[in-house]
Amino acid sequence: MSTGAQESVEEFQARARVWIRANLRPLEAHEEVGIMRPTRTDEQELAAVARDREIQRMLFDAGFAGICFPREYGGQGLTPAHQRAFNEEISGYEYPQRLQVPTLTPCAAVLLEFGTEEQKLAHIPAILKGEEIWMQFLSEPSSGSDVAAALTSAVRDGDQWVLNGSKIWTTGAWWSDWGLCLARTNWDVPKHRGLTVFILPIAAAGVDVQRIEMLNGIMEFCQEFLTDVRVPDSDRVGEVDDGWTVGTRWMFHERMSSSSPYVTSPGTSSHHRIGPDWLLDIARDTGRLDDPLVRDLIGEGRVLDLVQGALQSRLALGMTTGRLSDQSAAIGRLYSGVAATRLTTIAFDIADGAGAAWAEGDGAAADVGADFLMRQTATIGGGTTEMARNVISERVLGMPREAALDRGLAFRDVPRGARNS
Amino acid sequence: MLLELAPDQEVLREATARFLADRVPPEVIRRLREDPAGFSPDYWSAGAELGWTSLLVSEEHGGGSISGGPLVDLSILAHEFGARAVPGPLASANVVAFALSTWGGEAHAATLEAVLSGESLATCALGEPATPGEPAGVTVQVRADGGDVVLDGTARPVESAAQAAHLLVTAAVAGTAGFAQLLVPTTAAGVTITPMRTVDLTRRFFAVQLDGVRLPAEAAVGEFGDAGEQVERQLQVALALGCAETVGAMQTAFDLTVKWAFERYSFGRPLASYQELKHRFADMKTWLEASHAITDKAVAAVDAGAPEAAELVSAAKAYIGDYGTELAQDCVQIHGGIGVTFEHDMHFFLRRVTLNRALYGTPASHRARVTGIFENLKEQA
Numbered sequence: 001m002s003t004g005a006q007e008s009v010e011e012f013q014a015r016a017r018v019w020i021r022a023n024l025r026p027l028e029a030h031e032e033v034g035i036m037r038p039t040r041t042d043e044q045e046l047a048a049v050a051r052d053r054e055i056q057r058m059l060f061d062a063g064f065a066g067i068c069f070p071r072e073y074g075g076q077g078l079t080p081a082h083q084r085a086f087n088e089e090i091s092g093y094e095y096p097q098r099l100q101v102p103t104l105t106p107c108a109a110v111l112l113e114f115g116t117e118e119q120k121l122a123h124i125p126a127i128l129k130g131e132e133i134w135m136q137f138l139s140e141p142s143s144g145s146d147v148a149a150a151l152t153s154a155v156r157d158g159d160q161w162v163l164n165g166s167k168i169w170t171t172g173a174w175w176s177d178w179g180l181c182l183a184r185t186n187w188d189v190p191k192h193r194g195l196t197v198f199i200l201p202i203a204a205a206g207v208d209v210q211r212i213e214m215l216n217g218i219m220e221f222c223q224e225f226l227t228d229v230r231v232p233d234s235d236r237v238g239e240v241d242d243g244w245t246v247g248t249r250w251m252f253h254e255r256m257s258s259s260s261p262y263v264t265s266p267g268t269s270s271h272h273r274i275g276p277d278w279l280l281d282i283a284r285d286t287g288r289l290d291d292p293l294v295r296d297l298i299g300e301g302r303v304l305d306l307v308q309g310a311l312q313s314r315l316a317l318g319m320t321t322g323r324l325s326d327q328s329a330a331i332g333r334l335y336s337g338v339a340a341t342r343l344t345t346i347a348f349d350i351a352d353g354a355g356a357a358w359a360e361g362d363g364a365a366a367d368v369g370a371d372f373l374m375r376q377t378a379t380i381g382g383g384t385t386e387m388a389r390n391v392i393s394e395r396v397l398g399m400p401r402e403a404a405l406d407r408g409l410a411f412r413d414v415p416r417g418a419r420n421s
Numbered sequence: 422m423l424l425e426l427a428p429d430q431e432v433l434r435e436a437t438a439r440f441l442a443d444r445v446p447p448e449v450i451r452r453l454r455e456d457p458a459g460f461s462p463d464y465w466s467a468g469a470e471l472g473w474t475s476l477l478v479s480e481e482h483g484g485g486s487i488s489g490g491p492l493v494d495l496s497i498l499a500h501e502f503g504a505r506a507v508p509g510p511l512a513s514a515n516v517v518a519f520a521l522s523t524w525g526g527e528a529h530a531a532t533l534e535a536v537l538s539g540e541s542l543a544t545c546a547l548g549e550p551a552t553p554g555e556p557a558g559v560t561v562q563v564r565a566d567g568g569d570v571v572l573d574g575t576a577r578p579v580e581s582a583a584q585a586a587h588l589l590v591t592a593a594v595a596g597t598a599g600f601a602q603l604l605v606p607t608t609a610a611g612v613t614i615t616p617m618r619t620v621d622l623t624r625r626f627f628a629v630q631l632d633g634v635r636l637p638a639e640a641a642v643g644e645f646g647d648a649g650e651q652v653e654r655q656l657q658v659a660l661a662l663g664c665a666e667t668v669g670a671m672q673t674a675f676d677l678t679v680k681w682a683f684e685r686y687s688f689g690r691p692l693a694s695y696q697e698l699k700h701r702f703a704d705m706k707t708w709l710e711a712s713h714a715i716t717d718k719a720v721a722a723v724d725a726g727a728p729e730a731a732e733l734v735s736a737a738k739a740y741i742g743d744y745g746t747e748l749a750q751d752c753v754q755i756h757g758g759i760g761v762t763f764e765h766d767m768h769f770f771l772r773r774v775t776l777n778r779a780l781y782g783t784p785a786s787h788r789a790r791v792t793g794i795f796e797n798l799k800e801q802a
Contacts, residue, residue, distance in 0.1 A: 280799060289796075292789070299739065299788025302795045306736040307715045314424065314714035323424040334707050392706055393699035397679060400694040 006078065013085035019062050024055065024093040032097070033278050034367055035344065035374040038218040045220075049133075049175045052096040056130025059096070066104075066128040068261040069112070074125035080261035080316070091266035096130065098172060100263040103127055106253035107134035107180045109262055110197075114238045114246050119199070123178070135202065137167040137181035137224065138250070142416065144169075145387045147182065147251070148191045148244060149406070149414070152226060154183035154198060161185075161198065161236070163206075163229040169381075173209050173222035176202055180250075186241050187412040194411055195243030197250075199235045206230070216370050254382055255329040255391075258336055259312040274343045274371075274378075276302035278364065282350045285363030297346045304339040311335055327395035334388040340378035348372040422500045422668065423717055429487045434497050436471050438505075445507045447766050450622055453508060457616065458584050459623040460508035462542075469539025473498060473511060477519035477658070482530070483537055484522060492658060492724035496665035496716070503669025506769035508623030510544050510581040512662035516655045517543040517589045520602065524643035524651050529604055532587055543604075545589040546576035546629060549782045550656045550735070550790060561631055563592035563601050570603060570641065572611075572634040578626035578780075582607065582614045588629060589642060591652050599646035609634050621776045622769065657723045657734045660781050664716040664737045667745045667777045668709075674770040675709050678702075678752040698755060705751060708744040715740055732794040735787040742784035745774040 007015075040048060059065040060074070067083045069075020076082070108127050111120055126132040143149040152165025163183055170179070179200050186194030202209065206229035212221045238246040257263065279301045280289075288294040315332045318324030347368050348355045354365035355372065379385040393399045406414040426434060444464060445453075453459055469475070476495040478484025487494045495515060502511050514536065521533040521543075535541040551557030561574035572592055582588060588605045607614065611634040617626045643651045679702065682693035692698050719737040722730040749771040753760035760767045778784065 276795060277799065280796065295792045296785060296788050298795070299790075299792040302732075302791050303736045303739045303788060306733065306791075307711050307740050310714035310718040311711045314710060314717070318424050321425060328710075330703075331707050331710050334703060335711060338707075386700070389700040389703035390696075392703035393693075397693075397699075397702055397706060399682070399699050399702065400691065402696060 007082075009079075009081045009085050012078065012082050013089060016064060016086050016089045019064065020089050020093055023058060023062075024090070024095070026093055029281070033274075033364070035274065035371040035377060036214070036216065036218050036220065037367055037370070038216060042219075046175060049098055049172075051094070052098045053130035053133075055094065056096040056099050056128070060129045066124070066262075067264075069108070069124060069128060073112070073120050074128045083261045083264070087264060087266055090264060093266075095264055095266060099127075099130060099133060100265065101257045101260075102136045102171075102180075102254070103132070103134040105257050105260040105262040106250050107136065107178075109253040109260070110180060110246060110250045111199075111237065113249055114197070116234075118234065119237065123199075132178055133172070133176040134178045134180060135170040135173045135176045136250075136254075137170065137179040137200075139167065139169045141166055141168050141223070145384055148195065148247065149411075150182050150184055150195065152181070152183045153187075154185050154196060154231070156185075156233075157230075159233050161231045161233065163198065163200070163226045163231060166223060166225050168212075168221075168223040170222045170224065171220050173202060173224060174211055178202060179207075179224070180237070182243055182247055182250075184411065185243075188410050189241070190408055191406055191411045191414065192244040194241055195247065196240050197237040197243045197246045198231050199237060200229060200231050204229050204231075214374070216374055251383065252326065252329060255333045255388070257382065259316050259332060274340050274347070276305050276343075279343070279347055279350060281364035282347055282368060286350065286352055286354060286365050288350060288352065294350050297350055301343050301346050304342060308335060308339055325396045327391055330388040330391035330396065333383060334385050334392065337379035337385045337388070341375050344372055344375040344378070422497060422665070422672075422713060423493070426497065427488050430494060430497055433472055433487050433494060434501060437468070437473070437498050437501050440467065440471055441501065441505050441507050445505065445623075447769070450506060450508075450769060451763070453623045456623075457625070458581070459625045462584075465509060465542060466539035468509060469537065473509070474514055474518050474537050474539060477515050478522040478533070478537060482522045482533055484518070490721065490724050492661060492720055493717075496662060496720045499662045499665035500669035500672075503666035503671075503770075503773055504673045506622070506670060506673075506773045510542070510624070511666070512659045513544040513580045514542060515662065516545050516547065516659050517587070519658055520545075520589055520642055520651065520655055521604070523654075524602075525604075528639040529642065532604065535586070541586040542581060542584050543587040543589065544579060544581045544585040545655070545659075546579045546591060547589075547652060547656055547659060547781075548591045549786070550653065550660070550731075551786075559591050559593050559600065561590055561592040562595050563603060564595040565638070565645070566635070568638055569635050570601070570638055570645070572603060572605065572631040572636070575628055575630045577628040578617055578619070579614075579629045580624060580626055582627035582629050583616065583625070588612075590629075590631070591648070594646045597646060600648045600652060601645045602642040602648045602652065603636060603640045604642055605631070605634060605636065605640065609636065611635070619776065621772045624776065653731065654723075654726075656781065657730055660734045660738050661716070661720045661723045663777045663780060664712075664734070664741050665720060667741050667774045668712045668716050670770040670773040670777075671709055671712060671741075671745050671748050674749050674752040674767060674774075675705055677767060677770075678705075678755050681756060692755065701751060701755070705748050708748050712737075712741045712744060732791055732798075735782075735790045735794070738782065739784040739787035739791060742778040742787070746771075746778050749774045 066075030067078050071077040154161045154163050181198045185196040206227045208225040210223045211219045279298045283289045283294050315328050351365040351368040354362045355369040358366040475484040476491045521529045536543045549558035563572045590603050611632040613630040615628045619626050685692045715737040719733040722733045759765050
């Protein structure tokens with residue numbers, strides 16, 4: 001394509017359609033459905049990661065990578081409407097799922113906002129080519145919702161920083177490349193004022209990645225132990241002790257991730273997610289499609305899904321035009337979490353006895369019971385819905401903040417639980 | 422309601438808002454409880470001058486929209502009606518105006534003109550939506566007899582029937598699977614209109630009994646025996662306007678309750694400082710924004726005659742039916758005892774969302790409809 005006038009959404013969409021059909025594999029029914037199902041061996045998972053990187057590179061070469069990223073960093077410099085058109089076209093086809101969240105947002109989005117020119121040139125094009133997969137080194141064993149209470153420390157040593165501590169809930173850190181890391185650089189000021197953000201290679205000396213087994217057997221979540229990890233000062237993002245300025249936007253991008261223009265998300269596809277198509281398939285495979293109770297449940301699921309689409313568009317528009325508070329992303333986060341848990345319960349109920357015990361021939365009803373056990377991941381991961389409710393009431397509606405006993409205290413004097421160390 | 426109105430739409434909204442604030446403030450609404458009509462004829466004709474009846478009517482018939490999206494424009498007024506819980510059969514009257522303008526032809530031009538000017542009122546008995554293109558809950562039958570048509574049956578609830586000069590009645594054509602729509606003068610022999618009781622303070626509903634009501638064949642609006650599709654369109658319009666009105670009522674109930682939460686102190690703190698209540702406000706805010714969003718999307722789809730209109734409007738009706746009443750009841754709960762009194766305004770809005778939840782199909786019936794539409798969609802794909 002020419003580098004002159006911007007390609008129209010229609011032209012772009014037509015070009016994307018042709019390319020996707022010629023280059024990507026259509027997904028099989030239910031291939032990616034359910035909640036983090038342990039369907040692959042490690043070898044298969046690594047092969048899938050390699051394929052994701054390969055597709056990302058193909059997208060880059062074809063002019064489809066980083067649709068809303070600036071051209072100077074290898075992106076296409078196009079609009080959210082172009083990204084939405086691309087999402088529509090890629091629905092039902094393989095796509096580089098592992099390179100979306102958290103790599104493209106919030107990590108690359110944070111780099112775009114706060115990175116130095118050198119950092120952006122070093123990493124954004126590499127990300128868009130599939131060469132770098134990023135993780136958020138954000139949550140810690142002692143602080144999930146209260147991320148600003150991070151205990152991982154960074155101590156300056158000449159032109160370098162020395163990091164010690166532990167990060168957790170990084171999905172796929174064992175096959176990823178870089179971490180965006182929030183660390184404490186000053187213990188003598190209140191918690192929000194003593195933080196700094198760094199970037200570091202996960203393969204760096206002193207980083208020990210341990211995998212965590214989840215209740216359903218999946219081993220994709222990780223915990224990292226950082227022991228005297230040396231990071232050059234040139235890999236600092238934002239000012240020293242001003243990490244919360246970065247962190248606030250970081251969390252904004254995280255809350256926005258389900259509707260971010262930086263990511264490809266084939267939202268309407270039955271292959272990828274908890275949605276009404278899945279409910280319909282479960283009902284069909286259990287022979288319950290004519291049961292009025294089941295039809296009511298499918299209708300409820302479809303309604304929740306249609307409303308979610310409308311809500312995300314309204315929030316995105318309102319935040320762009322300033323008609324809605326930029327904290328309104330929390331509204332979308334709360335809605336999607338609650339809707340996903342409800343859809344999972346509906347799926348489980350439609351599956352009937354197959355929710356308790358299932359066999360090979362049960363089709364879409366198989367594994368739904370195990371999905372139900374993982375139901376709450378939708379209201380925990382990416383920030384709990386309780387935190388979203390705090391944000392909505394306090395930041396959007398202006399209600400009084402929760403009492404915080406650490407406010408104004410030097411972080412080293414803030415009380416910590418017995419298990420925090 | 423839309424996040425941003427075009428300047429002309431804002432002028433339209435503002436004029437109606439000012440008129441309503443002046444003519445039907447809360448103390449007037451309380452008094453209208455005793456009024457058999459719920460409003461006076463001059464209220465409606467003044468409203469007609471503000472555009473309450475003309476937006477869905479074509480320009481050649483003397484109507485016209487502000488923005489090129491007639492139903493979008495009208496939904497702004499419906500929102501205002503809900504936000505103030507004011508009287509008037511906005512949806513019913515506009516459905517008739519829309520029907521006469523679109524399918525009425527020359528035979529009904531004079532009636533349309535009178536409806537447009539607000540000089541006379543027309544209302545409708547549409548039935549309820551079922552699977553796409555097929556009205557359900559149609560309790561009136563019609564048969565052709567020589568050059569005449571004869572109607573029998575009872576339609577209920579019909580809004581403002583006693584105030585109306587004409588009723589647009591959906592009827593099943595005897596001995597066929599088809600439907601017809603007839604414009605019935607309320608003065609015709611065999612028409613009996615009986616008041617019903619209702620949850621709303623100012624909106625009035627009636628049972629309309631038709632006993633061998635004989636009309637000339639020209640009373641038909643649209644094709645006799647083939648009106649299924651036009652009824653579906655009209656139902657979509659009525660549903661979309663009902664949703665817009667409910668969202669207006671939800672917005673006011675929510676705003677009143679947020680204000681209350683800041684002003685009311687218990688144990689030395691405002692209610693708004695309790696996390697238990699803050700989290701409920703967060704849920705309500707989410708339902709409210711979601712209701713705005715799905716309504717606006719459904720309104721736009723109905724306006725454009727888009728293929729997804731039937732499903733979207735039913736999704737809006739099902740969602741808002743459930744969450745609108747839940748929001749209003751939770752607003753009552755947070756007010757405590759005062760929220761259940763006649764003195765407080767909260768019940769105006771509770772009444773309006775309650776009424777609209779039950780009109781034109783329950784949330785459950787719309788979920789069933791959504792499932793049917795969705796299933797067809799998937800089979801075609």
